[in-house]
Amino acid sequence: MQQLDVGDFILSERVGVERKTVRDFLQSLIDGRLLDQAKNLAETFERPILILEGEGLYTERGIHPNAIRGALACITVDYHVSMISTSDEKETAKIIASIVRREQKEDKSEVPIRGERKSLTLSELQRFIVEGLPGISAVLAKRLLSYFGSVEEVMVASEEKLKEVHGIGQEKAKEIRRVLDARYVSEDEE
Structure with missing residues (x-):
C-alpha cells in the first residue's frame, strides 16, 4: 500500500x-x-x-x-x-x-505503481515526470519546469536551487534530492 x-x-x-x-x-x-x-x-x-x-x-x-x-x-x-x-x-x-x-484473468503482469498516461503532449509528459517527485503537485511541477526550463535541469538541481522555486521549502527540497540521489534497490533485494 x-x-x-x-x-x-x-x-x-x-x-x-x-x-x-x-x-x-x-x-x-x-x-x-x-x-x-x-x-x-x-x-x-x-x-x-x-x-x-x-x-x-x-x-x-x-x-x-x-x-x-x-x-x-x-x-x-x-x-x-x-x-x-x-x-x-x-x-x-x-x-x-x-x-x-x-x-487480471489473463494478464499476469505486474501492476504498475503509477498508471501509464494515455498519449500526452510533450509539456504534459514533462509535467507528469516532474509530478512524480515527492510532494510535487501539478502547480509545483509547472513552477519547477518554468524556472529550470527542462526536466533534466529540474532533476540535476541542487537543494539550494530547488528552494529558489516558490513552494519548495527545505524539507521538500531535501526529500527530492534524497529520492533522486539514492541508489535503486529492488523490493526483492530488501
Whole structure:
C-alpha cells in the first residue's frame, strides 16, 4: 500500500479507481477538486472508474440537485469515467475484487505503481515526470519546469536551487534530492 498520485486503487495497467463516499463526493464538488480528480483519472487510465459509496447524494448537503447532476454528467460524458454506485465499504470491496478478477484473468503482469498516461503532449509528459517527485503537485511541477526550463535541469538541481522555486521549502527540497540521489534497490533485494 502507498499513496497514489491519481486515484485510490490501481487494478491493472489499464484500470484505475477513485473511491468517494457521498460526503467526500459532495465536499470535492464544493471545493472544486472533483472535476480535476476525474480529469486526472481519465488522463492516467485507459479505463477510469469512480465508485460512489453511500446514500443521500441529493440530501446530504444543501447542494442543488442540478449541480450534482451536472457534475455526474461531466464526469461520465466529458471525461469518459465509468461510475459505479455502492451502498457501503463491503459492497465497494466486492465490486473492486470482481473487477480485479475480470481484469487480471489473463494478464499476469505486474501492476504498475503509477498508471501509464494515455498519449500526452510533450509539456504534459514533462509535467507528469516532474509530478512524480515527492510532494510535487501539478502547480509545483509547472513552477519547477518554468524556472529550470527542462526536466533534466529540474532533476540535476541542487537543494539550494530547488528552494529558489516558490513552494519548495527545505524539507521538500531535501526529500527530492534524497529520492533522486539514492541508489535503486529492488523490493526483492530488501
